[in-house]
Amino acid sequence: MTEYQKIIPPEKGERITFEDGKPIVPNYPVIPFIRGDGTGVDIWPATQKVIDAAVQTAYGDSRQINWFKIYAGDEACAHYGTFQYLPAETIQAISEYGVAIKGPLTTPVGGGIRSLNVALRQIFDLYACVRPCKYYSGTPSPHKHPERLDVIVYRENTEDIYLGVEWHEGTEACQKLIQYLNETMIPNSPELGEKQIRLDSGIGIKPISKTGSQRLVRRAIEHALRLPKEKQTVTLVHKGNIMKYTEGAFRDWGYELATTEFRQECITERESWILSNKEADPDLSLDANARMVEPGYDSLTPQRQEEVCQEVQGVLDAIWETHGNGQWQEKVMVNDRIADSIFQQIQTRPGEYSILATTNLNGDYLSDAAAAVVGGLGMAPGANIGDKAAIFEATHGTAPKHAGLDRINPGSLILSGLMMLEYLGWQEAADLMRQGVATAIANREVTYDLARMMDPPVDKPLKCSEFAEAIISHF
Structure with a gap:
C-alpha cells in the first residue's frame, strides 16, 4: 500500500x-x-x-x-x-x-x-x-409528459474536441499549420476542392478513433443486454452527414462492432426491415425487398441498385436462420440518428429511445438536454x-x-x-x-x-x- x-x-x-x-x-x-x-x-x-x-x-x-x-x-x-x-x-x-x-x-x-x-x-x-x-413523479418539469423519457446517455469521454489539441489564432504554430493545410494537404485531397482556411483562424483537432468508438459502444450494448426486452435499444448518435470521417466513422464502427462481436445478440434497424419484409412475404424478390428498404431506390444508378440488392441477399444469407421468423424481435436493436434530429426526438418521441451512444461533444449537449426534460441538472x-x-x-x-x-x-x-x-x-x-x-x-x-x-x-x-x-x- x-x-x-x-x-x-x-x-x-x-x-x-x-x-x-x-x-x-x-x-x-x-x-x-x-x-x-x-x-x-x-x-x-x-x-x-x-x-x-x-x-x-x-x-x-x-x-x-x-x-x-x-x-x-x-x-x-x-x-x-x-x-x-x-x-x-x-x-x-x-x-x-x-x-x-x-x-x-x-x-x-x-x-x-x-x-x-x-x-x-x-x-x-x-x-x-x-x-x-x-423522471421521478412529482419533479417539476417544463414538459407535459416528462415520464415518457427514460434514457441512458453513453458519451465517449476521451476524444473529440475535448482532447484539447488546438492552436491560438495568430501564433507561429497556428500560422504554420494553416499554411501547410492550405498549400499541401487540401490541394492534394481532390474531394476537398478549392477550400481554404482563413489565415486569422484558430485551429482545433477533432480525433475520433475506432478503438475509442467501439469500446464505448461495447459498454452501451452490454448495458442494453441487462435491461428488460422492451428497453433493449442502442442508438448511435452522430453528425455523420457532415463530418463523414469522424462522426460518420463513429456510426460505421458502432455497427461493425454490433454485427461482429455481438452478432447473436444484436440486430440493426436496416437488417430488421429486410427480415420483416421477407417474413411478411416469403416469395418477395430481392429487387422488391431492396425497393422497400432503400428510399428512392428507383432513382438510383443501376450500380447502386445492385449494391442494395447484394446487401439484402447478404443479410438473408448471413442471419435468416438465427434472426429470421421473428427471432430478431428478441435481439438488441441497434440504430442510428443524426444529432440534431435526436435533440427533437427525445422531446417529441421519447419512448422510442433507451440507450444513446454518442461522441463526446454531442453527448455533452444531449445529456444536459435530456436532464432538462426530467427536472434539470439538480436531479441528473x-x-x-x-x-x-x-x-x-x-x-x-x-x-x-x-x-x-x-x-x-x-x-x-x-x-x-x-x-x-x-x-x-x-x-x-x-x-x-x-x-x-x-x-x-x-x-x-x-x-x-x-x-x-x-x-x-x-x-x-x-x-x-x-x-x-x-x-x-x-x-
Whole structure:
C-alpha cells in the first residue's frame, strides 16, 4: 500500500480490483471521496448519510463502505498549497482503490488545467460518461409528459474536441499549420476542392478513433443486454452527414462492432426491415425487398441498385436462420440518428429511445438536454467509467453563493451514489435509494429549487440535510 503524506486511508477495508474491465468488489471496500467545492460542503454529507443508511438497511453489518477523504479543486489548494488543484496523492489514491465519488469542482481560471473533470477522465482513461435521465413523479418539469423519457446517455469521454489539441489564432504554430493545410494537404485531397482556411483562424483537432468508438459502444450494448426486452435499444448518435470521417466513422464502427462481436445478440434497424419484409412475404424478390428498404431506390444508378440488392441477399444469407421468423424481435436493436434530429426526438418521441451512444461533444449537449426534460441538472446523476477505474459525480456546478447554507438540492450526487452502488453490484441498497428519492419527491418533501416550481409551490421546503433524512425515512 502507498504511504501518503497528507491524506489518511481508513484502517479497515479492502481495495476494489478490476478483471476484464469489471470491478471485483469486496464486502468492505475502501472508496475515496472528494467533497467538492462550493455546495460540496452541503451535498456530500447528505449523500454519504443516504448511501451509508441504504447499505446498512440492505445488508446490516455484512457490507460497509470505508470512506477515504481525498482532495481536488479549491479544497485541495487549501490543504496542499496554492495551485495544487489536483494533487499527485489524489491521483494515486484513485488509481490504488479503483472507484471514487466526488462533488462539483471549480475549474481554474487562466492557465494550468483547463477542467479538473476532463483531466480526471483523461488521466484514468474513463472513456464512458454514463448519464441516466429518468423522471421521478412529482419533479417539476417544463414538459407535459416528462415520464415518457427514460434514457441512458453513453458519451465517449476521451476524444473529440475535448482532447484539447488546438492552436491560438495568430501564433507561429497556428500560422504554420494553416499554411501547410492550405498549400499541401487540401490541394492534394481532390474531394476537398478549392477550400481554404482563413489565415486569422484558430485551429482545433477533432480525433475520433475506432478503438475509442467501439469500446464505448461495447459498454452501451452490454448495458442494453441487462435491461428488460422492451428497453433493449442502442442508438448511435452522430453528425455523420457532415463530418463523414469522424462522426460518420463513429456510426460505421458502432455497427461493425454490433454485427461482429455481438452478432447473436444484436440486430440493426436496416437488417430488421429486410427480415420483416421477407417474413411478411416469403416469395418477395430481392429487387422488391431492396425497393422497400432503400428510399428512392428507383432513382438510383443501376450500380447502386445492385449494391442494395447484394446487401439484402447478404443479410438473408448471413442471419435468416438465427434472426429470421421473428427471432430478431428478441435481439438488441441497434440504430442510428443524426444529432440534431435526436435533440427533437427525445422531446417529441421519447419512448422510442433507451440507450444513446454518442461522441463526446454531442453527448455533452444531449445529456444536459435530456436532464432538462426530467427536472434539470439538480436531479441528473453521472458516472465516468473505464476498464481500471470509475468516478461517480454530481453533474452540476459548484454554486458558491449557496455554499454552507444547507439549502441546495443534493439529488444529483445522491443519485450518482445510487449509480455507484449499482456498479458495485449492490442492487438491493441502490433500490432502497431509488425508492426513497421517488417517495420523498412524490410526497413533496423537497428542497427549495423543486419546491418553488411545484404546483402549487411547497410552503416549507426542506433543507439539504432534511432532504437526505426524508429519503432515508422511506427506505
